[in-house]
Amino acid sequence: SQTIHQWPATLVQPVGSPLSLECTVEGTSNPNLYWYRQAAGRGLQLLFYSVGIGQISSEVPQNLSASRPQDRQFILSSKKLLLSDSGFYLCAWSQVGVRGNTEAFFGQGTRLTVV
Amino acid sequence: AQSVAQPEDQVNVAEGNPLTVKCTYSVSGNPYLFWYVQYPNRGLQFLLKYITGDNLVKGSYGFEAEFNKSQTSFHLKKPSALVSDSALYFCAVRDILFNNNNDMRFGAGTRLTVKP
Numbered sequence: 001s002q003t004i005h006q007w008p009a010t011l012v013q014p015v016g017s018p019l020s021l022e023c024t025v026e027g028t029s030n031p032n033l034y035w036y037r038q039a040a041g042r043g044l045q046l047l048f049y050s051v052g053i054g055q056i057s058s059e060v061p062q063n064l065s066a067s068r069p070q071d072r073q074f075i076l077s078s079k080k081l082l083l084s085d086s087g088f089y090l091c092a093w094s095q096v097g098v099r100g101n102t103e104a105f106f107g108q109g110t111r112l113t114v115v
Numbered sequence: 116a117q118s119v120a121q122p123e124d125q126v127n128v129a130e131g132n133p134l135t136v137k138c139t140y141s142v143s144g145n146p147y148l149f150w151y152v153q154y155p156n157r158g159l160q161f162l163l164k165y166i167t168g169d170n171l172v173k174g175s176y177g178f179e180a181e182f183n184k185s186q187t188s189f190h191l192k193k194p195s196a197l198v199s200d201s202a203l204y205f206c207a208v209r210d211i212l213f214n215n216n217n218d219m220r221f222g223a224g225t226r227l228t229v230k231p
Contacts, residue, residue: 006158034219043223044159044205090158094219101147101166101209104219106158 002027006091006107013114019064019078021110023091026072031093033074034104035066038088050074051096086114117142117210121222128196129230136191136225138206148189149207149219150180159205165189176200196229203227 006023013019025031035047046059048066056066063082067075074091088111092104119140128134140146147166151159163174170182180191191204206222 036221042203044221046218046220049218088156092159101164103149103161103164104159105161106151108158109156111156 002093002105004091004093004105004107006110008110009108010111011113013081013112015083015114016080019076019081019085019112021076021089021091021112023074023076023107024072025074025093028072028093028095030071030096032096033068034092034094035064035074035076036090036092038090038109040087044090048076081114083114086112088112117146117208117218117220119206119208119220119222121204121206121225123225124223125226125228127228127230130198131195134193134196134200134227134229136204136206136227138189138191138222139187140189140206140208141187142208142210144210146189147209148180148182149209150174150178150189150191151205151207151221152176153203153205153224162191196227198229198231201227201229 003026033050036044037047038044048058050056050068053068064078088109090109091107094104095102121138149164150162153159162178163172165172165182173179178193180189182189203224203226205224207219209219
């Protein structure tokens with residue numbers, strides 16, 4: 001069966017410090033991978049998605065970047081965190097389906113607080 | 116462009132009563148529709164999806180949803196609510212017209228509280 005691992009679960013970082021959140025998927029190959037941000041326990045904002053190694057698409061311009069160095073590894077980074085980067089970050093994967101008919105499976109999330 | 120709306124921020128029901136969490140969508144083509152549930156400080160869990168076929172879709176934990184094309188709705192329902200159903204519920208959509216596996220849009224979420 002497939003599993004998704006996301007870490008750390010919580011993180012407190014000072015403004016201006018770098019960020020690296022990691023997500024890995026097991027039990028599948030060539031998944032679509034996603035990073036979402038959830039602010040204040042409400043709606044999800046799609047930040048990045050990837051359809052393959054080294055292929056990253058960004059949904060919104062921001063202080064963050066993403067990389068996919070391996071097929072099942074997805075990393076969210078920042079060189080200098082801002083207070084507004086605080087939030088709940090969720091990694092997700094989905095199989096490559098027929099015209100988007102596959103559901104996404106989510107990691108447990110990382111609660112990032114920038115102080 | 117594709118989008119979903121969840122018109123209710125909060126839904127309160129008594130345990131044992133039926134529950135409905137509303138979702139409406141907007142797409143250019145035909146939609147794929149999904150429901151997820153989120154418990155505090157956790158990731159989202161997939162409940163059910165509508166792809167094609169029967170408009171009534173049954174999912175996990177006794178939930179079901181009905182696709183209504185004329186009303187562009189996909190409301191989540193359960194005949195008898197449990198206190199443990201209390202959580203945040205998200206509706207999501209993909210527009211198959213764009214043949215895009217990558218862009219799943221989520222609603223703002225509805226907080227369901229089931230009182231004993």
